[in-house]
Amino acid sequence: MRYILFLIFFGFLVSCKPAINQETRIKEDVHFLASDKLEGRQTGTKGEKAAADYIVKRFKELGLNPKGTEGFIQPFTFKPKTNPHEEVKFDVNGDGTITGNNVIGYTDNKAKNTVVIGAHYDHLGYGGEGSLYRDSIKTVHNGADDNASGIAILLNLAAKLKGKNTNNNYLFMAFSGEEMGLLGSNYFVKNPTIDTKKVSYMINLDMVGRLKKDSALAxxxxxxxxIFKQTLKSHNNNFKLIEHESGVGPSDYTSFYLADMPVLHFFTGQHEDYHRPSDDAEKLNYDGMEIISKYIFNIITDLDNNGKLAFRKTKNDSNNSPRFKVGMGVVPDYMFDGKGMRIDGISEDKPAQKAGLKKGDIVVKLGDSTVVDMMSYMRALSVFKKGDKSKVIVKRGDTEVEKEIQF
Structure with missing residues (x-):
């Protein structure tokens, strides 16, 4: 009898256990995905598969329906490019192939149209060609901002949208292969698991974990x-918005834009930990991530009654980008909207460091060219070749400093 009473009491305690609040797990999700045991989540590795399994588990907890080709998973096999200008070959057989895994969940509200929310979850593993880390020691690149942050906000939005804004269906996609060239999103658009003609618009989240003191959000x-510009403006009470019209850029939204779908891509800017082992979970601004998630949720809410959004082609800025043979070895501050090109990071043992340039310097003149923005900086850089020397003038605080740089 005493044993039976114990079981009844224990069952009562279990039944009273509070349900997990799915809207407060941003930090938890980042810390798992950016942990050393996932070994940098490089596409085709055990770490990528472990990350995919975790996202599948979270999708199930959030009540999403599987929308891959194998449950929640959409595997894709490809052969890495040896020529950067050739197109990747999917579904090839033989040695040297890699299999990546998109993770796809779906909320079916029986609506006519679908909103796609995506973020890549792969990263650089132990470094490789994409790494900006110059030490010879093999080190895990955890990719907390790039892009555990995007996945964490995607999961947060899935929780926020449960049972809400039901005039659209929602497809939540965690892409792999982004770091190798937007491969997962490219594959999905060519092999969709829904009718993409009924996609209203796509939201992409990539590097959204480092909201800075000036609250700049690109x-x-x-x-x-x-409809996008007015909608973004009407719900903005927190950010210094930096808007870019083009639907083409270095993240997965490009794949959807090129298939004639409206896109919005959110980004809090590059930093000195970008593509380095130091991009760790403790450096993220979690309060800022929650504010960004609420902002995007409000945008989705506003657009809920607008049906399928009209698509408009935009000018592709990359078509006008000059080609250059050398680099300065800096990380530009893409969030800077003043005159010049502000340096957000300096690579070790590269021309800028050797010339004495520093993070925060604003390049205002390179050679004979005045630098007023990123495009004019690239045009100025494009005239140089390896071995050339040039004067570079930077604004450092309130003073201008002249240095000599050798490429």
Whole structure:
């Protein structure tokens, strides 16, 4: 009898255990995905598979339906490019192939149209060609900001949207292969598991974990639908928005734009830990991530009654980008909207460091060219070849400093 009473009491305690609040797990999700045991989540590795399994588990907890080709998973096999200008070959057989895994969950609200929310979860593993880390020691690149942050906000939005804004269905996609060339999103668009003609718009989240003190938030694709700019403005109470109209850029939203879908891509800017082992979970601004998630949720809410959004082609800025033979070895501050090109990071043993340039310097003149923005900086850089020397003038605080740089 005493044993039976104990079981009844124990069952009562279990039944009273509070349910997990799925809207407060951003930090938890980042810390798992950016942990050393996932070994940098490089596409085709055990670490990538472990990350995919975790995202599948979270999708199930959130009540999403599987929408891959194998449950929640959409595997894709490809052969890595040896020529950067050739197109990747999917579904090839033989040695040297890699299999990546998109993770796809779906909320079916029986609506006519679908909103796609995506973020890549792969990263650089132990480094490789994409790494900016110059030490010869093999080191895990955890990719907390790039892009555990995007996945964490995607999961947070899935929780926020449960049972809400039901005039659209929602497809949540965690892409792999982004670091190798937007491969997962490219594959999905060519092999969709839903009718992409009924996609209203796509939201992409990539590096959204480092909201800075000036609250600058870059949004790309603002020109891909006529309604976007006003919608972004009407819900902005927290950010210094830096808007880019083009639907083409270095993240997965490009794949959807090129298939004639309106896109919005959110980004809090590069930093000195970008593509380095130091991109760790403790450096993220979790309060900022929650504010960004609420902002995007409000945008989705506003657009809920607008049906399928109109698509508009935009000018592709990359077509006008000059080609250059050398680099300075800096990480530009893409969030800077003043005159010049502000340096957000310096690579070791590269021309900028050797010339004495520092993080925070604003390049205002390179050679004979005045630098007023990123495009003019690239044009100025494009005239140099290896071995050339040039004067570079930077604004450092309130003073201008002249240095000599050798490429």
């Amino acid at each position: 949004v790309y694709g603002t020109g891909t639908s006529p």
